[in-house]
Amino acid sequence: MFELKGMLSLHAGNRQVAGQDRIELLAAIGESGSISAAARAVGMSYKGAWDAVDAMNNLADEPLVVRAAGGHRGGGTTLTPRGQRLVEAFRVVAAEHARYVARLGALDEASSRDLQLMRRFALRTSARNQLAGTVVALEPGEVNDLVGLRLPGGQTLQVTITRASTEELALTVGAEAIALIKAPAVTLVPADDDAVDGNRLDGFVVAIHRDAADAEVRLELDGGGVLIAVVPQERIDALQLAEGRPARAVIDASSVLLGTTG
Structure with a gap:
């Protein structure tokens, strides 16, 4: 069954400050006064919790968490008033966001895919x-x-x-x-070349755009999709590439980045 989910996050400019997991960490710090106890409560490692706190403090307009060192109790970790307001504001927005996602969930499957x-x-x-x-x-x-x-x-x-x-x-x-995948990371070889290591994606050349030094080759992949490669001019001639001719794109597995929209 199709299920629509939404995620809420806070940003400072173009950088994410916090999502649900980090807000839960802040709330746990406020309740326990201890980074180790808060980390256990939200299922984070101690180091991971401090990394998250440092990142939030660096990205926020003022500190959200402060460390209180010394004293006969050995100090602790405290939310600043700014951190407390952030947790409260996030909870209000999260409740409204949940209602919004619930309304979107009423859409039919085709609309949700859109x-x-x-x-x-x-x-x-x-x-x-x-x-x-x-x-x-x-x-x-x-x-x-x-x-x-x-x-x-x-x-x-x-x-x-x-x-x-x-x-x-x-x-x-x-x-x-x-x-x-960056275009220069795509190597073009003859369609029947099995000697080169790496991912091998087959297709047909649909366009070649040349400039003084390099050429941009658009390869329509078998089954659909277009892959763009930037190669030296001499490779075009050596491979006898032309529109409508088959070619194989070779891409090293470590040259590919993965992203998600979730």
């Missing part, structure tokens, strides 16, 4: 290639994880990201994600 598509369009990035897909495989490693992202046309993109990134993005099999 909303999801609008969120993808809102993503702004310097990467020329933005490919939406579904996670179909997730192989954990000690430091890095290997994520398999199936593109709409059926081809699969292998992506290497850190374990911390996997957790931050809440990636699981079946989750939706967006692959971000």
Whole structure:
């Protein structure tokens, strides 16, 4: 069954200050006066809690949390009046946001999918290639994880990201994600070249735009989607690339970034 969910966050300029998890941490600090107790209450590590507090303090217009060191009780951690007001304001806004999401949840499935598509369009990035897909495989490693992202046309993109990134993005099999790839990271080879390591995405050249040194090649992927590559002029001639001819794009798994709209 289709389910619509919403997330509420606070920003300072273009940077996120806090979301629900960080506000819960602030509230727990206010209730306990202890960063370690607050971290346990919200399921964070002690270090993770302090990292979150430092980030919020750095991004806010004035400190939200202060450390009280010394004294016969050994000090503690306290919310400032600004931090207390932030928690109260967030709770008021969160209640209204929940009512808003409930109203959106009454939309039919087609309209809800349109909303999801609008969120993808809102993503702004310097990467020329933005490919939406579904996670179909997730192989954990000690430091890095290997994520398999199936593109709409059926081809699969292998992506290497850190374990911390996997957790931050809440990636699981079946989750939706967006692959971000810079055009110079895309290497073009002959359509039958199996010797080059990396992701191999097949398609047909649909346009070539040349300048003095480089050329931008637009490759329509088999099954749908367009991939843009920036290559030296001499590669165009060496590969005999032309509109309508097949070509293969090779992309290293570590050259792909993943993002989510959740």
